Amino acid sequence: QKEVEQNSGPLSVPEGAIASLNCTYSDRGSQSFFWYRQYSGKSPELIMSIYSNGDKEDGRFTAQLNKASQYVSLLIRDSQPSDSATYLCAVNIRTGGFKTIFGAGTRLFVKA
Amino acid sequence: EAQVTQNPRYLITVTGKKLTVTCSQNMNHEYMSWYRQDPGLGLRQIYYSMNVEVTDKGDVPEGYKVSRKEKRNFPLILESPSPNQTSLYFCASSQGPGLAGGVSWADTQYFGPGTRLTVL
Numbered sequence: 001q002k003e004v005e006q007n008s009g010p011l012s013v014p015e016g017a018i019a020s021l022n023c024t025y026s027d028r029g030s031q032s033f034f035w036y037r038q039y040s041g042k043s044p045e046l047i048m049s050i051y052s053n054g055d056k057e058d059g060r061f062t063a064q065l066n067k068a069s070q071y072v073s074l075l076i077r078d079s080q081p082s083d084s085a086t087y088l089c090a091v092n093i094r095t096g097g098f099k100t101i102f103g104a105g106t107r108l109f110v111k112a
Numbered sequence: 113e114a115q116v117t118q119n120p121r122y123l124i125t126v127t128g129k130k131l132t133v134t135c136s137q138n139m140n141h142e143y144m145s146w147y148r149q150d151p152g153l154g155l156r157q158i159y160y161s162m163n164v165e166v167t168d169k170g171d172v173p174e175g176y177k178v179s180r181k182e183k184r185n186f187p188l189i190l191e192s193p194s195p196n197q198t199s200l201y202f203c204a205s206s207q208g209p210g211l212a213g214g215v216s217w218a219d220t221q222y223f224g225p226g227t228r229l230t231v232l
Contacts, residue, residue, distance in 0.1 A: 008152075034220075037148035043202055044155070088154065099170055100145065100221070104154035 003027055006089050006103035014111050019076040021106050023089030026070065032092035033065055037073045037085045038105065044088055048074060079110045114139045115155035116224035118203050124230045125193060133183065133188045134228050135203030144186040145170070146178065147207065148199040155202065161186055195229040201227045 004025045013019045013054075020078040021035070032051050036044035050056045050072065056063045062075040076083055089103040116137045125131055137144065145160040147170075157170030161180040175197055176188040186205075190197060204221040 043226050045223070046220045048221060090155075091228040099157055099168075100161060101157070101171070102147075104152060 001096075003101045004089055004091050004103040005111045006087075006106045008104060008106060010096045010107040010109050012109045012111060013079050014082060015079060017079050017110075019079045019083065019108055019110070021074040021076075021087050021089075021108070023074075024070055024104055025072070025091045025101070026095050027091070027101075028067075028070065029076040030067075030070075031098075033063070033072045034092075035061075035063060035072075036088040036090060036102075037083075038088055039085045047087070052060045064076050076108075079108075084108055084110045089107045114222070116203055116205050116222050118224035118227050120227060122228050124232065125232050127158055127194055128192050131190050131229075132204070132232075133190075133201060133229070135186045135188065135202075135224060136184050137186075137205040137222070138184065139205060139207075139222070140183065141205040142183070143221075144180065144203065144205045146176070146186070146188045147202045147204065148172065148197075149202060149226075150199050154156060163182075183199075193229075195231050197229065198228060199229060200232050201229060 006023050034049045035047045037047050047049045050063040050065045058075045064073045086105040086107050088105045091101050092098050117231045142163045146158040147155040156172045158176050159178040161167045167178050184229045204223040206221045
């Protein structure tokens with residue numbers, strides 16, 4: 001079982017719609033959760049971080065965390081063609097130090 | 113400008129020829145990490161470092177070495193590269209996990225531009 005799982009997609013939504021991206025994780029010791037956006041051939045860049053249960057909103061982006069269900073999601077409102085990218089879910093786990101586990105990513109296409 | 117730099121950006125080499133990929137950050141970050149990215153597998157952590165002289169294995173450390181002699185630099189060493197190490201490599205840094213009231217948290221990781229390595 002993968003430690004962080006995402007639907008690989010592609011997820012296709014029309015411009016202006018809400019895109020919903022989901023991620024589940026297996027380690028209950030996970031403490032920090034991140035969504036990164038990666039354009040083709042580029043390095044990942046942070047979209048959202050969330051540490052406690054509930055919703056966190058930043059502009060058009062909302063991250064949702066449910067530790068009991070081991071589930072984290074990202075909603076993108078008013079999707080734009082420029083949002084077309086791969087979205088990576090990442091989880092930090094304390095192991096004495098700490099390590100980061102990434103999901104394989106979900107490809108999002110926003111159609112104009 | 114705050115940044116993470118990696119060199120080289122592209123490298124084609126042959127099996128068994130030792131190589132080093134450099135990583136440097138100018139943000140005084142404590143935490144640094146190396147990842148490799150392969151199609152369908154996402155980013156996998158190779159090694160990470162919590163501070164100078166403190167390193168630990170990630171999920172795929174076999175065939176790699178690292179060192180952290182200075183806070184700003186975290187080179188990745190392939191002593192005897194093999195074709196299965198052909199990949200896209202990213203270095204990342206962050207301020208590092210902090211402790212506040214017993215709750216641990218970790219900061220944003222800033223990624224370098226990537227090094228595309230091909231081992232023939």
